[in-house]
Amino acid sequence: MSDSSFFDLDEDKSTLIAEDIKLENLRFLETVMLSYSKDTEHIFKRFPNLQVLGFDTNESWDYSTKKFWFPKLDCLTELEELTVRFAYTRGFSPATNRPWNFNFPLRLKKLRLYDFRLTSDSLSTIARLPNLEVLSLYRTIIQGGEWNMGEEDTFENLKCLTLNKVTLAKWERCCKLEEIPPSFKAIGSLKIIKLVECPQLEDSVMKIKEYANDMRGGDELQIRPE
Incomplete structure (x- = not known):
């Protein structure tokens, strides 16, 4: 044994x-x-x-x-x-x-x-x-x-x-997610969030964008709906 x-x-x-x-x-x-x-x-x-x-x-x-x-x-x-x-x-x-x-x-x-x-x-x-x-x-x-x-x-x-x-610089496609985590706003390397048939995420992603852009100055986070 x-x-x-x-x-x-x-x-x-x-x-x-x-x-x-x-x-x-x-x-x-x-x-x-x-x-x-x-x-x-x-x-x-x-x-x-x-x-x-x-x-x-x-x-x-x-x-x-x-x-x-x-x-x-x-x-x-x-x-x-x-x-x-x-x-x-x-x-x-x-x-x-x-x-x-x-x-x-x-x-x-x-x-x-x-x-x-x-x-x-x-x-x-x-x-x-x-x-x-x-x-x-x-x-x-x-x-x-x-x-x-x-x-x-x-x-x-x-x-x-x-x-x-x-x-993380780019994240694409997560159709079932109900809300983008607030912690995303602290990811300094995040450059693009691309929403693909995810209308449920529009409110949360705009909050992330507003906060991130205020903190970064000219280096803006891009939101790309599709």
């Missing part, structure tokens, strides 16, 4: 979990550190009813996909809330971060990501989560500075979007 281990940041020690043990009553698992290994790749199958998960991960490289390793979480069919922090080491930053393979459960309602670099594929994976209501991105680099959503990137049920220290 082999074991898998989690590193508990609160207790500062590893916790061993035997391979044949399934913790069906576990609902909350937070503040753990995960690194790539064959054991951790499948560990979450032992927590089939997990609802809230929070963990830190480092720059573990998956040679089979040529991307940074991210645990496959789609087996957690009951998971509703997920918080992940990318714990980069000295000399490493999100600016040099490479693409990720995200496998999120479809039931997910709340997602918080810290210190990631997100590509268009990564953003599409997130936008297609059918039950996502809350998305929070902190200290995040968006590749190319543009968030261009495709036809299938719908954010069907998104109600709250938080962007904190996010590099």
